[in-house]
Amino acid sequence: xxxxxxxxxxxxxxxxxxxxxxxxxxxxxxxxxxxxxxxxxxxxxxxxxxxxxxxxxxxxxxxxxxxxxxxxxxxxxxxxxxxxxxxxxxxxxxxxxxxxxxxxxxxxxxxxxxxxxxxxxxxxxxxxxxxxxxxxxxxxxxxxxxxxxxxxxxxxxxxxxxxxxxxxxxxxxxxxxxxxxxxxxxxxxxxxxxxxxxxxxxxxxxxxxxxxxxxxxxxxxxxxxxxxxxxxxxxxxxxxxxxxxxxxxxxxxxxxxxxxxxxxxxxxxxxxxxxxxxxxxxxxxxxxxxxxxxxxxxxxxxxxxxxxxxxxxxxxxxxxxxxxxxxxxxxxxxxxxxxxxxxxxxxxxxxxxxxxxxxxxxxxxxxxxxxxxxxxxxxxxxxxxxxxxxxxxxxxxxxxxxxxxxxxxxxxxxxxxxxxxxxxxxxxxxxxxxxxxxxxxxxxxxxxxxxxxxxxxxxxxxxxxxxxxxxxxxxxxxxxxxxxxxxxxxxxxxxxxxxxxxxxxxxxxxxxxxxxxxxxxxxxxxxxxxxxxxxxxxxxxxxxxxxxxxxxxxxxxxxxxxxxxxxxxxxxxxxxxxxxx
Numbered sequence: 001x002x003x004x005x006x007x008x009x010x011x012x013x014x015x016x017x018x019x020x021x022x023x024x025x026x027x028x029x030x031x032x033x034x035x036x037x038x039x040x041x042x043x044x045x046x047x048x049x050x051x052x053x054x055x056x057x058x059x060x061x062x063x064x065x066x067x068x069x070x071x072x073x074x075x076x077x078x079x080x081x082x083x084x085x086x087x088x089x090x091x092x093x094x095x096x097x098x099x100x101x102x103x104x105x106x107x108x109x110x111x112x113x114x115x116x117x118x119x120x121x122x123x124x125x126x127x128x129x130x131x132x133x134x135x136x137x138x139x140x141x142x143x144x145x146x147x148x149x150x151x152x153x154x155x156x157x158x159x160x161x162x163x164x165x166x167x168x169x170x171x172x173x174x175x176x177x178x179x180x181x182x183x184x185x186x187x188x189x190x191x192x193x194x195x196x197x198x199x200x201x202x203x204x205x206x207x208x209x210x211x212x213x214x215x216x217x218x219x220x221x222x223x224x225x226x227x228x229x230x231x232x233x234x235x236x237x238x239x240x241x242x243x244x245x246x247x248x249x250x251x252x253x254x255x256x257x258x259x260x261x262x263x264x265x266x267x268x269x270x271x272x273x274x275x276x277x278x279x280x281x282x283x284x285x286x287x288x289x290x291x292x293x294x295x296x297x298x299x300x301x302x303x304x305x306x307x308x309x310x311x312x313x314x315x316x317x318x319x320x321x322x323x324x325x326x327x328x329x330x331x332x333x334x335x336x337x338x339x340x341x342x343x344x345x346x347x348x349x350x351x352x353x354x355x356x357x358x359x360x361x362x363x364x365x366x367x368x369x370x371x372x373x374x375x376x377x378x379x380x381x382x383x384x385x386x387x388x389x390x391x392x393x394x395x396x397x398x399x400x401x402x403x404x405x406x407x408x409x410x411x412x413x414x415x416x417x418x419x420x421x422x423x424x425x426x427x428x429x430x431x432x433x434x435x436x437x438x439x440x441x442x443x444x445x446x447x448x449x450x451x452x453x454x455x456x457x458x459x460x461x462x463x464x465x466x467x468x469x470x471x472x473x474x475x476x477x478x479x480x481x482x483x484x485x486x487x488x489x490x491x492x493x494x495x496x497x498x499x500x501x502x503x504x505x506x507x508x509x510x511x512x513x514x515x516x517x518x519x520x521x522x523x524x525x526x527x528x529x530x531x532x533x534x535x536x537x538x539x540x541x542x543x544x545x546x547x548x549x550x551x552x553x554x555x556x557x558x559x560x561x562x563x564x565x566x567x568x569x570x571x572x573x574x575x576x577x578x579x580x581x
Contacts, residue, residue, distance in 0.1 A: 044115025060128035061089035163241030204255030301333020349377030417457030424457030426474025508554030
């Protein structure tokens with residue numbers, strides 16, 4: 001994986017020292033909160049409902065075992081023993097004290113990590129296919145390009161104060177696993193008819209208040225010109241993007257207002273001034289960065305393993321895990337393994353310090369010391385010998401990370417919601433827990449098959465509800481949690497935004513709403529047809545009709561003290577804060 005050079009070390013060290021002094025001045029009263037707010041946000045420090053939240057960048061989701069152990073250490077030293085992996089392939093710590101933040105950043109710097117540009121109106125962490133470099137359907141490994149873009153965008157002097165935050169996602173495979181169509185810029189690394197490498201560029205995608213699937217602005221930008229072309233896109237956005245209305249500030253609004261042809265004309269007009277200029281990527285630079293992504297010392301192994309096959313026949317739990325959590329690898333005899341962070345009863349994406357240490361140990365033992373963080377809020381060990389799968393399964397199961405539910409109903413994407421987030425209108429973690437408990441039957445889940453259930457606690461859509469096969473959006477109604485349901489959303493090559501089926505539901509009604517949607521699917525599906533395919537074939541009507549046909553009684557348990565306490569959380573004494581962000 002990529003390692004810091006002298007510039008990265010210097011930048012990170014100087015930033016930590018700078019923030020340490022800023023925190024000292026805030027604690028002494030020299031800085032007021034309104035003066036300090038932008039400074040802490042530039043270092044990934046938010047104020048949430050109960051405490052500060054520190055968001056740490058994991059560039060393109062790739063992390064070493066040592067870095068994962070540092071996350072575990074941060075969780076123990078400065079938090080409450082756990083961290084939360086996000087849809088942006090970052091990690092968030094939810095219970096920080098202000099005075100601890102500089103020390104935590106200094107600790108992170110020792111393992112070449114930071115929180116720069118995890119907040120603010122700048123280019124955020126660049127996300128990537130979690131199976132980059134090992135996927136069988138990969139055309140080009142996108143990670144060197146993602147790293148080049150990371151270096152280009154970090155502290156870019158022109159793009160530090162964009163109209164709004166800006167997100168890139170990049171994939172190099174036939175199948176998009178990075179949800180590139182719902183990012184400000186989505187990049188697909190491709191080859192043309194001559195075998196030359198370049199980028200298909202999508203622009204103006206995004207979720208939130210106005211969900212839009214990105215539009216192709218160019219079908220092939222030669223890799224040498226990636227930076228200059230992308231810089232022109234961001235420059236046009238920076239010049240014309242609205243700063244008078246936060247809700248209309250994203251590039252998707254600008255592209256929609258101008259039209260893709262006019263937006264493209266302006267981008268290409270700007271590009272004429274920079275194309276072939278100093279930011280042209282040279283072969284030497286690409287080779288320099290690519291060399292950091294060394295190919296592991298793979299062994300020559302047979303495809304398949306007799307011990308694995310034997311246990312698969314005799315042990316249903318292991319067979320289920322193989323079916324759902326193991327992904328094909330381009331090297332014979334190896335597999336990519338997804339460690340599930342979606343065990344019932346646990347907030348989706350949460351991992352304890354013990355689990356993080358265990359995941360690091362598994363990476364060292366089975367996967368060349370590296371892990372990936374997925375935008376589906378799980379972990380990946382990308383290079384596991386198939387002959388090690390039995391031992392890995394037992395070790396992961398002992399730590400609660402072998403739930404065989406990847407791609408199934410309980411593999412829920414979920415934002416922190418009003419259990420933590422100041423922006424949220426409703427609980428999402430609590431609802432994910434309630435739904436997971438209702439459908440905590442792995443046989444039933446396997447019968448339902450592939451389905452994506454995404455939950456957001458507010459319209460900002462951190463839980464990607466718009467692109468869930470079933471999407472749930474929390475809304476506030478007279479101080480109560482209510483939920484709007486959409487179906488038919490999808491990510492990947494056929495990305496689309498789901499359609500709302502009708503009026504919203506109370507918290508305690510939601511598990512039954514999901515059950516009714518599934519009943520329609522089971523009744524109407526063809527053999528081997530996924531939920532999303534049934535929705536596309538028969539439309540929303542039958543689902544809507546059945547869900548609203550008869551009144552839905554609320555589950556009394558979900559109105560009880562257990563779920564009420566999740567919303568209230570734990571009081572936290574911290575004087576230096578603002579209530580928002």
